[in-house]
Amino acid sequence: MKTTLSVIAGLLATSAMAQENVLTVYTYDSFVTEWGPGPAVEAAFEETCGCDLQFEGAGDGAALLSRLQLEGPRTDADIVLGLDTNLTAAARETGLFAEHGLSPDLDLPVEWTDSHFLPFDWGYFAFVGNAGAEAPTSLRDLADSDIQIVIQDPRSSTPGLGLLMWVKTAYGDEASALWEDLADNIVTVTPGWSEAYGLFLEGEADAVLSYTTSPAYHLIAEEDDSKVAWAFEEGHYMQVEVAGKVASTDVPDLADQFLAFMLTDAFQSAIPTTNWMYPAVVPEDGLPDGFETLIQPETALLLSPEEASATRDAALEEWRAALAR
Template identity: 50%
Template sequence: MLSRLSLLVLAVTLPVIAHAADRPVLNVYTHPSFAAEWGPGPGVKEAFEKQCECTLNYTVLNSGGDILQRLRLEGASTPADVVLGLDTATMETALQTGLIAEHDRSLEALDLPIDWNDAHFIPYDWGYFAFVYDTEQLPEPPTSFDDLINSPDDLKIIIQDPRTSTPGLGLLLWMHSVYGEEAPAKWAQLNDKILATTQSWSDGYFSLFMNGEAPMILSYSTSPAYHMAVDKTDRYQAVQFEEGHYLQVEVAALVNSSKQKPLARQFLDFMLTPEFQTHIPLKNVMYPAIDLGDDLPGVFNRLISPEHTFFLPPAEVAGQRRQLVNDWLDAMTR
């Protein structure tokens, strides 16, 4: 027989459990650096759940490339409502799956270095690909691709695989933008400098670079902001390359088959508010997609500012991607 105390506890907790069970769930496919406890994901989840009367659930995949591959495999049966973690190099390929819906959102709040009027993808941050180096291991880093390619044999770098990683694909586009048809030959020359090619950015940065395995890694011009603001060190810096840097815009989109479309659209609107965007600079360590004014951390004023920017339209990237990856694979196996 239940005691009076047990009955009282049940009377209090059962409505709470029932209420929680009634809350709709928004399922967002994303990557580890967004959803990690040190990333923007937890803060975004808390802020959004306060206004949505829902549960925000992250399905964490290894990289932006894996998000795209999972969508392809699952097709219209995917449980994803929103995908967050694709970028300008992968969005056209994602669109070709037929699984991405138009967002019908206002983009007036955007503050990007390029014009944006895409009907399917909404930016949530942006940055430039760059090589980050350890000043204690490498006091005088190479300051151009040519310098890097012709540097001493003992200089080693870490990059990411363009088949699975958006920064890895970004490096292909960067090299292609600089060298054009000569890029495959330059890759063959660079091959001897590559210590490791990791599946994702996180694998290379935290497991290898931060453990001193190599003095340089493909990352972002914004990466030093975290070290300066949070770690309180100037040890890790980005090199400004003479040729210029490739621009990346990271995006999110509504999935066509979502059963939570109104909630997903509410989340896409939320992405372009300060409540979301203030988590970007030091948690995703990128530039915010809107103007944060004085809320942008001061360390961002100390970052490199590329004099020349490379950027290929998403449709052009989709048309060249397979050939660029094949050229890269050939160069890596010579």
């Protein structure tokens, strides 16, 4: 009997130890694909942590916060990676995130002072089309054209929400009218970025809402220069993607270790050619050849997290009303 109890106690201790060495990171689906950053990040971090890093895809970026809110403090997540500044104010208000306690040295075009969320990459939203095809020079020009586009749902996708902020920031009180004119251009609205970009590549639309950096993938990975991002004269809305530590995590030290690792060269060097964004900290070897060919917006648009949170509901209603007609 004593031997049996000893075996059981040993198994329980082993199980507890195993759980202490598991770090669960909720992120968006494209991050964990075989061509995304997930595999390289997982391998590099596990070499240093003596742990089991487990990424769990949870739809697109905006869906991450919805899932965490549903699960609450009982969530399995230790880290949430893939929110952006349009969502961080709402995320902070949930009380589900802990402060990171770091003072990072970042290569961002904006100052960073957020005590709860750390950037891992950034970029500019843009419409991506085919080289040589009709190229509008503004959102208004696009809305007045017959160009067919695919966009993402702002309720589940950070690019979709970014487009709402882009239109609202650039057009203000005229945003509703722009959406009404743009509605005829929209072939479909997808839950996330991957579905939308896939439809564009399959020829289901002339262009897709994506990033100024998206053509770098085709140029570097496929040696294909047939995809271009359109430069718009009103400017381009910026996205800064972040990660945060869940306050209820059972492995706070391991979560802290991951956040610190996220800003190292081992993580950041994977970003340009797997997530196809600008890294939050430029790697030692710089950006890959091909990034110098990307368009550089003359005007960068970005609302503060608080402004984005205050703007979201009205912008969403304008979008919903226009597409319902």
